[in-house]
Amino acid sequence: MTGRCSFRFTLGDARTSIADEVCGKCRRLTGGSFHSSLSYSPTAAPNAKQRPTGSPGSRTLNRPRHLRTPSCRARSRRRSRGNAVNRPLVEDSSQTPEAGPNSEQHKYYGDDMVRGRRGTIWLVALLQLSLLAACNGSTASPAQSITLYTCVNDTTIQPVLTQYQGTHPAAKVELFRAPTGQLNARVASDIRASGLKADVIWACDPLTMQDYVAQGLVGGWTPETEIPATVRTPDYVGIAMLYLVAITREGVKAPASWSDLARAGKVAIPDPNVAASALGALGFLGPKFYADLREYGAVQVGTPDEVTTGVAQGTYDAGMTIANSAYAAQKKGSPITVTWPKPGAVAIYGPIAISKTTKKAQAAKDFVSYVTSRDGQTVIGSAGSYPTLPDVAGPEKPKAAPVVYPDWSALTDQKAALLEDYAKIFGR
Amino acid sequence: MRFGRAWVGAGLCLALASAAVLVVIPLAVLIKTSWVEGRGHLADVISSPGFGSAVAHSFELSAAATLLAVPVGVAIALALRDPRLPGRAFWRVAVILPVLVPDFVLSYSWLMAYGRAGLTSELFGFAWTHIQGPIGVSVIVAANAVPLVYLIIAVGLATRAEPITERAARASGAGPATVLWTIMLPLLAPAIATAAVLAFVLSMGAFAIPQVVGAPAGFGTITTRIYADLALGSNPEGFVEAIMLALLLVVVTLIVVTLAETVLGGRLQTGRTAARDTDWPTSSRITRVIVTTAMALYLMITSGLPLLALLSAAITRAIGVPSTPDNWTTDNFLAVLTPRTGYALGRSLLLALAAASVLIVLGSLAAALGRIRGGRILSVLITLTLVLPGSTLAVGFLIGYGRWLADTVVIILIAYLAKLWALAHRPMSAAVDRLPSASLHAARVSGAGLPTALATVVVPLLRPALLAAWGLCFLTALHEVTMSSLLYGPGSETLAVVVLNSAELGNVGATAALSVLVTAIVVLPGAALWVLSRPTAHRPRA
Numbered sequence: 001m002t003g004r005c006s007f008r009f010t011l012g013d014a015r016t017s018i019a020d021e022v023c024g025k026c027r028r029l030t031g032g033s034f035h036s037s038l039s040y041s042p043t044a045a046p047n048a049k050q051r052p053t054g055s056p057g058s059r060t061l062n063r064p065r066h067l068r069t070p071s072c073r074a075r076s077r078r079r080s081r082g083n084a085v086n087r088p089l090v091e092d093s094s095q096t097p098e099a100g101p102n103s104e105q106h107k108y109y110g111d112d113m114v115r116g117r118r119g120t121i122w123l124v125a126l127l128q129l130s131l132l133a134a135c136n137g138s139t140a141s142p143a144q145s146i147t148l149y150t151c152v153n154d155t156t157i158q159p160v161l162t163q164y165q166g167t168h169p170a171a172k173v174e175l176f177r178a179p180t181g182q183l184n185a186r187v188a189s190d191i192r193a194s195g196l197k198a199d200v201i202w203a204c205d206p207l208t209m210q211d212y213v214a215q216g217l218v219g220g221w222t223p224e225t226e227i228p229a230t231v232r233t234p235d236y237v238g239i240a241m242l243y244l245v246a247i248t249r250e251g252v253k254a255p256a257s258w259s260d261l262a263r264a265g266k267v268a269i270p271d272p273n274v275a276a277s278a279l280g281a282l283g284f285l286g287p288k289f290y291a292d293l294r295e296y297g298a299v300q301v302g303t304p305d306e307v308t309t310g311v312a313q314g315t316y317d318a319g320m321t322i323a324n325s326a327y328a329a330q331k332k333g334s335p336i337t338v339t340w341p342k343p344g345a346v347a348i349y350g351p352i353a354i355s356k357t358t359k360k361a362q363a364a365k366d367f368v369s370y371v372t373s374r375d376g377q378t379v380i381g382s383a384g385s386y387p388t389l390p391d392v393a394g395p396e397k398p399k400a401a402p403v404v405y406p407d408w409s410a411l412t413d414q415k416a417a418l419l420e421d422y423a424k425i426f427g428r
Numbered sequence: 429m430r431f432g433r434a435w436v437g438a439g440l441c442l443a444l445a446s447a448a449v450l451v452v453i454p455l456a457v458l459i460k461t462s463w464v465e466g467r468g469h470l471a472d473v474i475s476s477p478g479f480g481s482a483v484a485h486s487f488e489l490s491a492a493a494t495l496l497a498v499p500v501g502v503a504i505a506l507a508l509r510d511p512r513l514p515g516r517a518f519w520r521v522a523v524i525l526p527v528l529v530p531d532f533v534l535s536y537s538w539l540m541a542y543g544r545a546g547l548t549s550e551l552f553g554f555a556w557t558h559i560q561g562p563i564g565v566s567v568i569v570a571a572n573a574v575p576l577v578y579l580i581i582a583v584g585l586a587t588r589a590e591p592i593t594e595r596a597a598r599a600s601g602a603g604p605a606t607v608l609w610t611i612m613l614p615l616l617a618p619a620i621a622t623a624a625v626l627a628f629v630l631s632m633g634a635f636a637i638p639q640v641v642g643a644p645a646g647f648g649t650i651t652t653r654i655y656a657d658l659a660l661g662s663n664p665e666g667f668v669e670a671i672m673l674a675l676l677l678v679v680v681t682l683i684v685v686t687l688a689e690t691v692l693g694g695r696l697q698t699g700r701t702a703a704r705d706t707d708w709p710t711s712s713r714i715t716r717v718i719v720t721t722a723m724a725l726y727l728m729i730t731s732g733l734p735l736l737a738l739l740s741a742a743i744t745r746a747i748g749v750p751s752t753p754d755n756w757t758t759d760n761f762l763a764v765l766t767p768r769t770g771y772a773l774g775r776s777l778l779l780a781l782a783a784a785s786v787l788i789v790l791g792s793l794a795a796a797l798g799r800i801r802g803g804r805i806l807s808v809l810i811t812l813t814l815v816l817p818g819s820t821l822a823v824g825f826l827i828g829y830g831r832w833l834a835d836t837v838v839i840i841l842i843a844y845l846a847k848l849w850a851l852a853h854r855p856m857s858a859a860v861d862r863l864p865s866a867s868l869h870a871a872r873v874s875g876a877g878l879p880t881a882l883a884t885v886v887v888p889l890l891r892p893a894l895l896a897a898w899g900l901c902f903l904t905a906l907h908e909v910t911m912s913s914l915l916y917g918p919g920s921e922t923l924a925v926v927v928l929n930s931a932e933l934g935n936v937g938a939t940a941a942l943s944v945l946v947t948a949i950v951v952l953p954g955a956a957l958w959v960l961s962r963p964t965a966h967r968p969r970a
Contacts, residue, residue, distance in 0.1 A: 182658075182819065194831035314544060
């Protein structure tokens with residue numbers, strides 16, 4: 001992450017002195033790393049789809065104009081007025097004398113465009129007023145309300161929220177949950193519209209989280225916890241584990257090691273372009289393993305869940321999938337066998353981090369502290385996910401099941417090369 | 429049709445304002461984003477591995493699906509015009525069935541029906557090995573587009589009816605083929621063109637079917653690339669590439685639709701008034717038997733077996749266990765029917781109602797303006813949002829309107845309106861150009877204001893088209909998931925969002941139950957609606 005983050009350090013890491021004063025309030029992209037990863041990376045390690053072009057000059061041109069203008073405050077004040085959820089409790093107007101009612105200095109979009117859109121918005125708003133009245137309840141929230149973005153599904157997240165709000169009566173968590181792709185699109189849209197809306201992000205894989213960190217959106221704080229160092233960085237902590245295991249349909253011989261999987265029959269694997277768990281496996285098992293699979297006629301589907309469904313249904317004889325998904329299907333009665341092949345199931349951790357621009361840092365930290373605590377981990381374990389705190393009970397897992405941990409920081413850099421090798425084998 | 433200049437002006441203003449809000453601004457936002465952040469990288473996107481094949485696959489798929497869907501849809505519409513066809517009313521409803529099921533559920537249901545270890549393999553020992561691959565994808569996408577083509581052609585038949593010419597040709601000794609070639613097809617040309625354009629655009633933007641059925645054979649399209657760009661990691665590069673690919677789809681659509689509009693648009697419109705008589709001549713008994721059998725077979729293959737497989741998945745406790753009464757369960761339905769889904773269901777119904785109702789106004793407006801230059805540009809514009817994958821369109825709205833409207837139902841409604849405007853417009857445009865302008869004039873001359881004239885002369889004539897457009901939009905909006913799952917916020921979850929939040933793409937049981945539920949919710953009122961609309965479908969003469 002050296003070259004990639006070099007620019008961020010100049011803006012993002014000095015956030016108390018520069019970023020917070022200038023752009024932190026803006027809750028928009030604070031660091032230049034976002035654009036540097038796109039067009040400016042003279043010293044960058046070979047990371048994802050690195051573009052060879054770009055000079056320092058083009059970087060400056062490509063940056064959103066607001067990062068070059070020192071007038072974010074007026075904007076952030078205007079915005080918070082428009083959105084009750086993000087509105088700070090105390091607005092200190094004395095600190096922002098430049099925030100006059102007509103100060104449209106902050107020009108990410110042209111002034112006329114902003115006005116034009118505002119006009120059309122009112123038109124639409126008027127047209128749809130009746131509907132609004134009918135279905136759009138009050139969005140005002142109590143003081144301790146934080147917004148959580150996650151890709152963890154309802155089965156896990158709902159019990160966690162219920163328990164947390166039960167034990168912390170003053171706290172309230174507004175949830176936005178979507179599959180990883182949708183979540184990424186939402187975050188990317190947020191930062192281009194009015195800044196990240198989430199106070200806390202609970203992602204499903206370290207790659208996605210690392211990208212958020214590289215963009216200067218989250219990180220900078222982790223709680224005191226006993227969660228092992230293998231699943232944490234200075235910016236985020238892994239709070240739930242996923243294990244990529246092998247499944248076979250009834251009557252098919254279970255593979256003792258990953259290298260036996262190819263010969264298990266018609267095999268399905270999840271797409272490493274889509275699922276981070278599959279990318280972790282690709283990084284760990286290497287392209288040769290996949291070439292072997294391909295030779296024996298394996299096919300690639302989308303997500304691990306699709307593999308589970310396909311194998312359970314009999315479309316495929318065997319496959320690689322997530323342990324939770326496999327055990328859930330097995331428990332319901334699907335005719336599948338779950339194996340943890342040697343050298344081990346590939347472990348992927350779901351990390352949590354707080355927003356760098358949150359206005360409710362304490363409430364956000366409280367929530368993160370809770371889910372990393374023994375209590376929180378116990379709830380996660382009983383809700384059907386594997387906790388990361390070693391001695392907390394989770395869902396079914398064979399005793400002494402072998403597990404391997406991919407090197408995620410290396411994977412971030414090798415992603416493009418790995419996927420290219422993979423594309424040669426499986427095509428797209 | 430001639431309205432007062434003021435009315436035309438007002439209509440045009442309203443239509444253009446809506447187009448600005450629903451189409452131009454989100455597109456502008458996307459273009460701006462890709463320009464500001466991705467400028468100079470277009471070459472990299474184009475030269476990235478697999479790009480060429482994805483574009484080629486998208487084109488092949490759209491062409492194949494259009495070539496399959498249009499003849500089938502036309503054939504069904506023509507077959508079902510025979511008033512003495514046994515079970516005609518039933519066939520007419522049954523053809524629409526695939527629209528009731530969300531795309532990705534439909535893909536699974538086909539796999540469950542025809543794939544390895546599927547329904548047919550259990551029952552008859554037949555498994556269609558090529559279903560996973562280009563052929564399967566094309567067939568399923570085409571089967572999904574047939575209801576649309578059918579609706580547009582049927583509306584065209586109902587509003588452009590000239591059975592007299594057909595009778596005359598028959599009486600003069602022309603065989604069925606000659607009648608078809610010299611009378612029916614020229615008569616239906618505008619409807620066929622419209623349907624072909626829509627089928628092409630829909631196939632171009634199809635995502636779930638290529639993802640679920642095509643991916644195992646390495647058949648990736650532009651839309652599946654967009655999905656992959658957004659799914660893995662969150663680097664801005666992937667995001668911008670996704671937007672650029674989506675814009676590429678828009679450019680392709682722009683070219684295809686503009687071409688179709690300029691080549692066909694003016695030429696296909698006639699000013700002649702349609703006959704009100706929709707009693708088509710009937711065919712011989714043998715033909716009727718053949719047609720009925722063919723219809724039954726077609727529906728069995730494209731809807732019956734897949735939906736049966738879906739139903740069986742919804743009531744079976746786990747995937748892969750035989751669907752015997754021992755293994756039946758209501759768990760999947762109970763998982764779908766929670767208090768939370770109750771609210772979400774209400775919200776979804778309301779949203780779909782609102783969207784469909786606004787859409788038939790917008791669709792009629794665009795169709796009515798189709799004659800003038802501004803109107804024709806409008807009809808091209810509104811097709812662009814149909815081809816944009818839901819995720820990208822939603823991104824456009826979030827960036828454009830998010831700061832004011834994020835987390836409200838309004839932004840979801842706007843997204844539905846934008847996505848489905850073309851679906852509402854195309855059936856209407858296939859119907860409006862043969863409106864009896866004389867009757868409208870007569871009404872105006874006799875002192876009726878424009879609203880009265882529209883209500884008493886135009887609306888009754890356009891009822892089949894209005895109903896078709898309304899139903900299509902309502903059903904599609906009811907189970908829309910991609911845009912809703914990106915745009916919702918606390919208090920604005922739709923039904924599909926709530927159900928999918930407990931089950932990812934790939935988990936079939938609960939989503940199958942959702943589809944069955946949505947189908948039930950829709951089929952009952954839908955059937956009632958169909959009965960009400962029957963006055964336009966004349967009963968056979970005894």
